[in-house]
Amino acid sequence: xEGIVRVGLVGYGYWGPNLLRNYMGLDKADVRxxxxxGAGRIALAKSRYPSVTVTQDYxxxxxxxEVDAVLIATPISTHYELALRALEAGKHVFVEKPLTSTSRDxxxxxxxxxxxxxxxxxxHTFEYSPPVMKIKEIxxxxxLGDIHFMASSRVNLGLHQKDVSVIxxxxxxxxxxxxxxxxxxxxxxxxxxxSCLDGCNPDVAFVNLAFPSGAIAEIQLSWLSPVKLRRTxxxxxxxxxxYDDTESVEKVKIYDHGVTRKVEPDSYGEYQLSYxxxxxxxxxxxxxxPLFTEASEFVDSVLSRRPPRTDGASxxxxxxxxxxxxxxxxxxxxxxxxxxxYGRRKDDDQLLVEPYTPYVHQMFIGP
Ligand SMILES: NC(=O)c1ccc[n+]([C@@H]2O[C@H](COP(=O)([O-])OP(=O)(O)OC[C@H]3O[C@@H](n4cnc5c(N)ncnc54)[C@H](O)[C@@H]3O)[C@@H](O)[C@H]2O)c1
Numbered sequence: 168x169e170g171i172v173r174v175g176l177v178g179y180g181y182w183g184p185n186l187l188r189n190y191m192g193l194d195k196a197d198v199r200x201x202x203x204x205g206a207g208r209i210a211l212a213k214s215r216y217p218s219v220t221v222t223q224d225y226x227x228x229x230x231x232x233e234v235d236a237v238l239i240a241t242p243i244s245t246h247y248e249l250a251l252r253a254l255e256a257g258k259h260v261f262v263e264k265p266l267t268s269t270s271r272d273x274x275x276x277x278x279x280x281x282x283x284x285x286x287x288x289x290x291h292t293f294e295y296s297p298p299v300m301k302i303k304e305i306x307x308x309x310x311l312g313d314i315h316f317m318a319s320s321r322v323n324l325g326l327h328q329k330d331v332s333v334i335x336x337x338x339x340x341x342x343x344x345x346x347x348x349x350x351x352x353x354x355x356x357x358x359x360x361x362s363c364l365d366g367c368n369p370d371v372a373f374v375n376l377a378f379p380s381g382a383i384a385e386i387q388l389s390w391l392s393p394v395k396l397r398r399t400x401x402x403x404x405x406x407x408x409x410y411d412d413t414e415s416v417e418k419v420k421i422y423d424h425g426v427t428r429k430v431e432p433d434s435y436g437e438y439q440l441s442y443x444x445x446x447x448x449x450x451x452x453x454x455x456x457p458l459f460t461e462a463s464e465f466v467d468s469v470l471s472r473r474p475p476r477t478d479g480a481s482x483x484x485x486x487x488x489x490x491x492x493x494x495x496x497x498x499x500x501x502x503x504x505x506x507x508x509y510g511r512r513k514d515d516d517q518l519l520v521e522p523y524t525p526y527v528h529q530m531f532i533g534p
Contacts (some may be wrong), residue, residue, distance in 0.1 A: 266482025
């Protein structure tokens with residue numbers, strides 16, 4: 168059908184239903200299949216959306232010649248294989264965050280998508296959320312000045328994941344947000360963490376990053392916390408900003424606060440600090456649902472054959488940063504620099520993956 172993308176969803180666990188609800192509401196999408204290994208899960212999908220065909224066998228979805236695109240919302244360890252099979256079958260692919268569990272796999276998916284002129288998109292949902300998009304606008308306008316540092320907390324009494332650490336579960340959000348805001352990747356990443364419950368994956372981690380611009384950042388992540396925090400503070404040379412995603416209104420506040428250093432004439436280099444505590448302004452935000460905007464972006468990029476905003480390269484950047492953070496965690500927080508670039512150490516003969524290919528943006532997808 169002209170102007171319509173026919174999709175199949177694989178993975179109808181916790182997150183898949185959110186994707187399905189949004190794709191069901193898109194005029195330009197036609198959801199044909201829902202696939203999950205669990206019989207109860209597909210029965211639930213069928214009861215909610217009788218028009219979709221359900222299956223426990225992924226081969227049914229990618230084998231359907233009428234399906235244009237596949238949405239993958241399964242556990243991280245399965246992303247690569249499922250995405251690879253879809254791309255090999257000639258389908259456009261949307262994969263939930265993080266894109267893959269190694270940068271080597273992310274590179275392979277990007278190469279395959281490019282070679283076959285297929286869209287590969289990653290679900291960095293926050294890059295489509297109104298407060299995050301507004302903050303990008305504010306940073307780019309120069310209102311905050313140069314960014315000195317950013318600090319975020321993403322903690323709650325969360326579900327312990329069996330197969331991944333808290334870094335792989337929660338950090339993709341903050342990493343993708345920070346890279347989007349700053350438009351750069353970190354030179355150094357360090358991480359400390361521990362498993363507070365014996366025998367489990369690390370359930371608390373503090374990740375720190377340094378960027379080429381001089382900005383530094385810290386991300387606190389935990390599944391063990393008395394309260395839920397989703398808060399980021401940005402301190403710039405001109406103004407400061409607080410983003411609290413748990414607030415229902417006024418999620419973003421800009422503080423006209425700062426400290427300036429004045430050298431007094433004839434004072435032999437002595438200086439005075441002048442403190443400014445001015446207005447606090449909360450900008451108006453759009454009210455669209457991030458997942459709906461994200462779904463529209465995927466469908467539009469498939470239809471217009473242009474790279475999506477959160478393309479494979481965006482997914483690779485985040486996966487690489489996650490690998491570096493995990494590497495640091497194993498070495499008690501030592502800083503892992505960019506020489507561990509996409510899984511490769513410059514001065515190490517033994518490459519962890521193939522040499523790094525600079526994917527600044529996914530290539531243009533021609534007609
Ligand atoms: N963007 C976001 O804000 C956000 C939020 C939560 C989760 N996620 C991501 O969504 C993905 C899924 O997370 P979840 O919490 O829904 O996991 P989940 O374990 O609740 O659900 C995964 C589902 O996939 C099914 N599944 C696994 N392998 C399959 C296969 N080979 N074929 C068919 N079905 C299969 C399972 O049966 C399960 O129902 C993860 O990548 C996670 O990081 C994203």
